[in-house]
Amino acid sequence: MLVNVGKAQELPRLPADEKAVLSIEHLKVTFATDGGDVLAVDDVSLKVVPGEVLAIVGESGSGKTVTARTILGLLAETAISSGAVLISGRNVLSITPAQLRQIRGLEVAMVFQEPSTALNPVFTVGWQIAEGLRAHGKVSKKEARLRAIEALGKVGIPDPETRVDYYPHQFSGGQKQRVVIAAALALNAGLIVADEPTTALDVTVQAEILELLRDLRDIYGTSIVLITHNMGVVADLADRVAVMYGGKVVEEADAATIFASPQQDYTKKLLAAVPHLGRNSASAGATERAHQDRGVLVEAKHLLIEYPGRLGTPAFRAVDDVSFSISAGEVFGLVGESGSGKTTIGRAIAGLSRTTGGSLSVLGYEMLSFHERTFRPLRKDIGFVFQDPAASFNPHLSIGECVAEPILIHEQCSRSETQKRVTDLLEAVQLPRAYAERYPHELSGGERQRASLARALALNPKLLIADEPTSALDVSVQAKVLELFKEIQAEFGFAALFISHDLAVVDILADWVGVLYQGRLVEQGIGSQVMGSPQDAYTRRLIASLPVPDPGEQAKRREAHRALLHS
Amino acid sequence: MAETFTARRDPLLHRLPVISHFRKSMGLQRGMLVTGIVLTAAFLLTAALAPLLSPYGFAERFDTQQPPSSAHWWGTTSGGYDVLSRVIWGTQTAVMVIVVAVVLSIFLGVAVGLISGYFGGRLDQILVVVADAVYAFPTLLLAIVMSIAISHGQSSLLGGILSAGISITVVFIPQYFRVIRAETIRLKAEPFVESAQVLGASAFRIMRRHIFKNATRTLPLIFTLNASEAILTLAGLGFLGFGIEPTSAAEWGYDLNKALSDTTAGIWWTGVFPGMAIVLTVLGMTLVGESMNDLNDPRLRGRRRAGRTSQPANPAGDESARDKVTP
Numbered sequence: 001m002l003v004n005v006g007k008a009q010e011l012p013r014l015p016a017d018e019k020a021v022l023s024i025e026h027l028k029v030t031f032a033t034d035g036g037d038v039l040a041v042d043d044v045s046l047k048v049v050p051g052e053v054l055a056i057v058g059e060s061g062s063g064k065t066v067t068a069r070t071i072l073g074l075l076a077e078t079a080i081s082s083g084a085v086l087i088s089g090r091n092v093l094s095i096t097p098a099q100l101r102q103i104r105g106l107e108v109a110m111v112f113q114e115p116s117t118a119l120n121p122v123f124t125v126g127w128q129i130a131e132g133l134r135a136h137g138k139v140s141k142k143e144a145r146l147r148a149i150e151a152l153g154k155v156g157i158p159d160p161e162t163r164v165d166y167y168p169h170q171f172s173g174g175q176k177q178r179v180v181i182a183a184a185l186a187l188n189a190g191l192i193v194a195d196e197p198t199t200a201l202d203v204t205v206q207a208e209i210l211e212l213l214r215d216l217r218d219i220y221g222t223s224i225v226l227i228t229h230n231m232g233v234v235a236d237l238a239d240r241v242a243v244m245y246g247g248k249v250v251e252e253a254d255a256a257t258i259f260a261s262p263q264q265d266y267t268k269k270l271l272a273a274v275p276h277l278g279r280n281s282a283s284a285g286a287t288e289r290a291h292q293d294r295g296v297l298v299e300a301k302h303l304l305i306e307y308p309g310r311l312g313t314p315a316f317r318a319v320d321d322v323s324f325s326i327s328a329g330e331v332f333g334l335v336g337e338s339g340s341g342k343t344t345i346g347r348a349i350a351g352l353s354r355t356t357g358g359s360l361s362v363l364g365y366e367m368l369s370f371h372e373r374t375f376r377p378l379r380k381d382i383g384f385v386f387q388d389p390a391a392s393f394n395p396h397l398s399i400g401e402c403v404a405e406p407i408l409i410h411e412q413c414s415r416s417e418t419q420k421r422v423t424d425l426l427e428a429v430q431l432p433r434a435y436a437e438r439y440p441h442e443l444s445g446g447e448r449q450r451a452s453l454a455r456a457l458a459l460n461p462k463l464l465i466a467d468e469p470t471s472a473l474d475v476s477v478q479a480k481v482l483e484l485f486k487e488i489q490a491e492f493g494f495a496a497l498f499i500s501h502d503l504a505v506v507d508i509l510a511d512w513v514g515v516l517y518q519g520r521l522v523e524q525g526i527g528s529q530v531m532g533s534p535q536d537a538y539t540r541r542l543i544a545s546l547p548v549p550d551p552g553e554q555a556k557r558r559e560a561h562r563a564l565l566h567s
Numbered sequence: 568m569a570e571t572f573t574a575r576r577d578p579l580l581h582r583l584p585v586i587s588h589f590r591k592s593m594g595l596q597r598g599m600l601v602t603g604i605v606l607t608a609a610f611l612l613t614a615a616l617a618p619l620l621s622p623y624g625f626a627e628r629f630d631t632q633q634p635p636s637s638a639h640w641w642g643t644t645s646g647g648y649d650v651l652s653r654v655i656w657g658t659q660t661a662v663m664v665i666v667v668a669v670v671l672s673i674f675l676g677v678a679v680g681l682i683s684g685y686f687g688g689r690l691d692q693i694l695v696v697v698a699d700a701v702y703a704f705p706t707l708l709l710a711i712v713m714s715i716a717i718s719h720g721q722s723s724l725l726g727g728i729l730s731a732g733i734s735i736t737v738v739f740i741p742q743y744f745r746v747i748r749a750e751t752i753r754l755k756a757e758p759f760v761e762s763a764q765v766l767g768a769s770a771f772r773i774m775r776r777h778i779f780k781n782a783t784r785t786l787p788l789i790f791t792l793n794a795s796e797a798i799l800t801l802a803g804l805g806f807l808g809f810g811i812e813p814t815s816a817a818e819w820g821y822d823l824n825k826a827l828s829d830t831t832a833g834i835w836w837t838g839v840f841p842g843m844a845i846v847l848t849v850l851g852m853t854l855v856g857e858s859m860n861d862l863n864d865p866r867l868r869g870r871r872r873a874g875r876t877s878q879p880a881n882p883a884g885d886e887s888a889r890d891k892v893t894p
Contacts, residue, residue, distance in 0.1 A: 350765050351765070352764065379765065379766060382765065384765040386761070386762060387758075388758055391758040391759060392759050392761075392762050393759050393762075394776075395759075395781065396781060397776075405763065405768070406766045406767075410766075410767060455762070455766075
């Protein structure tokens, strides 16, 4: 239960507010935690008028999600809030649970980040849409079904009459998100709160969902509160932008203004940190592949990797006939959407998963006849940086112990020498030496990823595999880690396989880029050329669907993307 | 080597299982935990101080079936034993059985669970089937079979404790095995274990350094719950006549068995006191275990409401300040 201790009732109802669908006034939310009270949202006031898309942007911990959840009265038990959240004149913070239920669904609906968990797997999607209808008044089975079909049709699910009886697992991720939006539409909610609605989706699917949300606004006049950290998405969809930092709204303006002339330092820094495709390319001006004079470290020829199927089902081919090579000192960027096999290739090179056919030679070792015992001596020449810096450290070991681990395993070193090397490594990744004594959870995400880099570099490897190393980080942190990565790569001169779904990030680092699609390497070439003039149809679509953080440019790109889809 | 970097953390005292839980608790949960701790502490103290506390030895005989009096505060049994002394000495037997049972089963269960979970494959399948088979037996039946096999049903103090302890061990190993195996399988897929694999750490090193400590977080909880179950099993064995001879040690289950015929004769003191001892001991340990379980889970852990105090966030966790606002 929410306890509203504020002065919500005393707030004067301004006549100008009548028009607003949502009006947040001096909202404060405090959480009780083991470490004491945490003020998550501090005096936030926002307004949304009908048919407007308000984007709330900010990094993790800025309070944007808490603000969004407060709109639907979805706060945890440990939270208390004050101020007012007015939806058509009613204060969500002070109304009874029954009234709140009325508002939910009929006036505000929520679209969650992860569509696969927002839908109940044991009911058909039609039933789940009808559930919302039944919650708000008596609806006959037949009518509910009709309205569910209608809603599914509106969000662009093909053949809604049959698919209304499908279960969530029969839809793709993007379609599931459409179903969630359809459930919101069925009740005709005037306001949709979308909490990172496209973060869990691939870029090409993201473009489709953004298109759908834009249609909702244009056709049905739905207002949308869009919570996101992706400035490209903001540029694509938002009318107005509120930038949050540390629980406060630091800047609020229309989208065009905020991108063109940000006023606050924080907004400026945030925008500067966003990688922009085509700017700051590592291979700008390059005409031929670099580093070819030195030896080849990794060579894949017609590589096949299959995951065994369950009884009766055929094996799943994750990597299909892929050929590429990585030379010493070269940064090879591997891009692709989820399920494209990019991580599988990285894991195969590191000896974490086995290859099925073709040939994969890593530092001269043929992975097809892999044996842990014979491969182990080579491991000291391969570093690996994992995606999630929080999970890739043993929580019971200090950072120093974690970084020392490879040295202890592969070399006989005295204690003081190990300590010195760890300190040097931490300094190389720009972490204070005192951090050796800290535990992983005492570091921020960016610091942990630096420590992860230090661990990977401990034995001065010839090859570094980085699997989405910046995906779990905030934009500004990502920018710093990427910069550091670039510096260290130049200093140590190792070859790197840089795996990412983010084209702009890969472009910043990689000399040579390969594009994977459904297990096949559809295109490879010099980074700036692949990004600038893609040859393959999929690559073209992928690049066109990537939103850039600039509303004007993005509008043009959107048109180009549409043209590409309809051609 | 490994301890090259000694990290600063909370003082050791604050990281001990029960104490760290106490510091996290509040309200009803703290009440439950404290009750459990008090009962368990009383049980352990009684066991340690049994020679000082008890007026007589556990095997001393007096007139039979005397009601409570100044000489015999809780009366005497049909065998002529002093009830108070038997109950006090019984705590020692119980503690010894718990120690034997839990120590044996923890070491074996954890080791087998780690190996089974980490390597997987055929070995894992066989071990799981064996564990499931043992699990399918009724606990007490298995304990009886073991008791007969080890000591032919009756025995001395050491033989009795060992047979009771080992028979309980057999039942508990699958529990530890399962918990540790499940945790190991989960941890095996964690990036930090994979990162150790990528570094080229040996399987033994990964198990010892990276999985063991992370997999054994829940052990204090199972330990307390199993300790209470061990007491119940011991009492059950004694009640059925597979326990320890009254002359070699005091044992509550045996006393309860002998008190059975007294109930119809209106002699209540022979049954009530050993029974109470069992109930309170088990209750105490279960309360500690259950509270720890709840406190380990941030979603079940009760918290003081935010904003009741004017003072700002206090990461150091000032206990006195937090206590004041506890309802």
